Amino acid sequence: MGVRKDGTVVFSISRLPVNFYTFASLFLNRLKCTNALYLDGTISAFDVPGAKDTVPHSFGPMFGLVEKVKNQ
Numbered sequence: 780m781g782v783r784k785d786g787t788v789v790f791s792i793s794r795l796p797v798n799f800y801t802f803a804s805l806f807l808n809r810l811k812c813t814n815a816l817y818l819d820g821t822i823s824a825f826d827v828p829g830a831k832d833t834v835p836h837s838f839g840p841m842f843g844l845v846e847k848v849k850n851q
Contacts, residue, residue, distance in 0.1 A: 780842075781812025 781789045789810050793802065799817065806815040 780818060781806040781810055781815035783810070783812050 781791075783789065789806070789812055791802075791805060791810070802817070803815070806812040
């Protein structure tokens, strides 16, 4: 997920294996996003301190759209 200078949000997904450098280059050079997040989906884990994790979990990112309201 990347953000362009004009505030446009861009999402990209790879269906084939890709290295981090290539994926980052896509956002910077082709999609013109100066800021981006790498939402890996497999490396990150859900951690609850003190809880024993006996079942593998499948979590994905969630996104929300918030509109800024001007003061009236």
